[in-house]
Amino acid sequence: MKWIRDGVVLLVALVLQSTVLHRIEIAGARPDLLVAYVVYIAWMRGPVVGTIVGFGVGLIQDLDASVPLGLNALAKSLVGFLVAKAGFRVHRANAGVRFAFFFIAMLVHDVIYYAVATDGDLATFAKQMVLTAVPSALYTGIVVVILLGIVEAFSRKLLLADEV
Amino acid sequence: MLRYLFVRRTDWTVLVIACTLSLSMMLLEARMQARVAWFLQHTLLAPFEYSIGWVDQSVGVFWENHQLRSRLTQLQIESDALQAERIENVRLRRLLHLEERHPYNLVAASVVARSLDRLGGSLTIDKGTADGVEPGRAVLTPDGLVGRAERSTPHETRVLTLLNRDCAVAARIERTRVDGVLEWEFGSQPVLNLRYVSSQEDVKVGDRVVTSGLGGIFPVGIRIGTVARVALDPNGLMKEILVDPAVDFRSVEEILVYTPSDLRGTAPADLFLEEPKPAAPGDSAAADSAAARPATPSSKAIATTQPSGDAAPEKVVR
Numbered sequence: 001m002k003w004i005r006d007g008v009v010l011l012v013a014l015v016l017q018s019t020v021l022h023r024i025e026i027a028g029a030r031p032d033l034l035v036a037y038v039v040y041i042a043w044m045r046g047p048v049v050g051t052i053v054g055f056g057v058g059l060i061q062d063l064d065a066s067v068p069l070g071l072n073a074l075a076k077s078l079v080g081f082l083v084a085k086a087g088f089r090v091h092r093a094n095a096g097v098r099f100a101f102f103f104i105a106m107l108v109h110d111v112i113y114y115a116v117a118t119d120g121d122l123a124t125f126a127k128q129m130v131l132t133a134v135p136s137a138l139y140t141g142i143v144v145v146i147l148l149g150i151v152e153a154f155s156r157k158l159l160l161a162d163e164v
Numbered sequence: 165m166l167r168y169l170f171v172r173r174t175d176w177t178v179l180v181i182a183c184t185l186s187l188s189m190m191l192l193e194a195r196m197q198a199r200v201a202w203f204l205q206h207t208l209l210a211p212f213e214y215s216i217g218w219v220d221q222s223v224g225v226f227w228e229n230h231q232l233r234s235r236l237t238q239l240q241i242e243s244d245a246l247q248a249e250r251i252e253n254v255r256l257r258r259l260l261h262l263e264e265r266h267p268y269n270l271v272a273a274s275v276v277a278r279s280l281d282r283l284g285g286s287l288t289i290d291k292g293t294a295d296g297v298e299p300g301r302a303v304l305t306p307d308g309l310v311g312r313a314e315r316s317t318p319h320e321t322r323v324l325t326l327l328n329r330d331c332a333v334a335a336r337i338e339r340t341r342v343d344g345v346l347e348w349e350f351g352s353q354p355v356l357n358l359r360y361v362s363s364q365e366d367v368k369v370g371d372r373v374v375t376s377g378l379g380g381i382f383p384v385g386i387r388i389g390t391v392a393r394v395a396l397d398p399n400g401l402m403k404e405i406l407v408d409p410a411v412d413f414r415s416v417e418e419i420l421v422y423t424p425s426d427l428r429g430t431a432p433a434d435l436f437l438e439e440p441k442p443a444a445p446g447d448s449a450a451a452d453s454a455a456a457r458p459a460t461p462s463s464k465a466i467a468t469t470q471p472s473g474d475a476a477p478e479k480v481v482r
Contacts, residue, residue: 047175048175066329070187071186073189081175
């Protein structure tokens with residue numbers, strides 16, 4: 001059942017990312033629901049599933065991207081793995097912890113992504129990080145924490161529950 | 165050993181495999197990457213694209229139906245008036261012995277999805293082969309060129325924008341007729357690079373860049389953008405020319421697809437295109453080339469190849 005739910009959430013995230021999210025873009029920053037999805041899955045299902053899902057979601061993005069094939073897959077695989085490793089036994093229900101995880105995961109993802117995409121041009125890399133990556137990470141963290149809160153309030157169940 | 169890797173160190177093994185696969189794909193040469201991407205698109209992305217099409221068609225259908233009914237009535241009235249004018253136009257042309265101009269069709273479409281990648285690079289539109297939109301067709305807006313259709317289904321088409329590494333355009337500096345190839349270049353802002361322009365050529369900041377038609381895909385004379393920076397490349401042989409695109413790819417919602425004249429198409433083009441210069445009665449050649457640019461001394465002595473079956477538009481997009 002949980003796999004079906006995860007699949008449906010992924011499909012919704014993909015559709016929203018490609019159709020709606022550009023409308024809420026602020027100065028070039030927009031939430032990245034796909035990174036958020038990888039973080040969520042990695043956090044809940046562990047490093048193996050997190051890495052595999054990160055690779056798969058990244059590959060889907062790569063098929064539609066202007067950057068080298070495999071870049072998104074690499075960045076999201078690493079993010080999935082690191083989040084699962086670092087997120088073990090933390091207080092997942094806490095909004096602050098959630099925000100910190102999504103924010104840092106986005107930054108890690110963007111460091112890998114822009115490091116390769118900018119071909120090692122340090123000035124462009126720094127500019128992208130400051131102007132795009134940090135605002136997008138903040139935006140994603142806020143949007144995802146609010147979305148999780150809303151869904152949990154309606155379903156009366158914690159989507160990101162603490163380790164038992 | 166394998167048992168140790170896959171049973172006791174599964175997480176690290178999976179990570180190493182994922183990273184190795186990703187890096188291997190990144191190290192493939194561009195042509196091979198495109199082949200792998202094409203193969204995976206037809207396996208991995210097919211369900212997703214089907215879902216987007218389904219959502220797009222289902223969710224808005226009732227509201228759209230209501231709007232279309234009222235629009236239909238209005239258009240029917242306009243259509244009757246246009247039909248009468250068209251017949252009159254044909255009659256007057258015959259009277260003046262003017263040759264039939266090559267008709268061009270532009271199919272209007274809406275953007276229903278955007279690239280999942282943060283740098284963009286592609287759009288999905290709601291028109292496909294059923295509407296005459298086929299792969300390779302030029303896609304534009306009233307502001308200028310957007311890109312080209314890459315892959316079409318009966319009711320959807322994926323469009324590669326100019327901000328995609330696979331969408332190079334044969335372009336020309338409008339003022340001096342200098343030809344080059346326009347390609348996307350990664351940067352903090354979406355920037356296009358006009359390559360293969362000799363250091364001897366006359367190019368200035370602010371020059372307008374238009375399609376040259378040499379690639380055989382894009383009609384001649386469509387605006388692409390303006391020159392933002394001109395410099396010499398490190399070896400001093402070529403110019404480095406950065407071009408600001410005329411189209412804001414992030415906000416584009418309605419686009420037009422250039423289709424062959426024998427296919428179905430609406431005529432929204434007339435809303436966006438310049439009127440042809442009036443021709444003297446009996447001067448059919450003048451009428452045919454009403455919007456063609458006069459050759460200048462600095463024109464490149466290269467024969468312009470037009471897309472086969474796609475006559476170049478006689479009017480120039482503003």
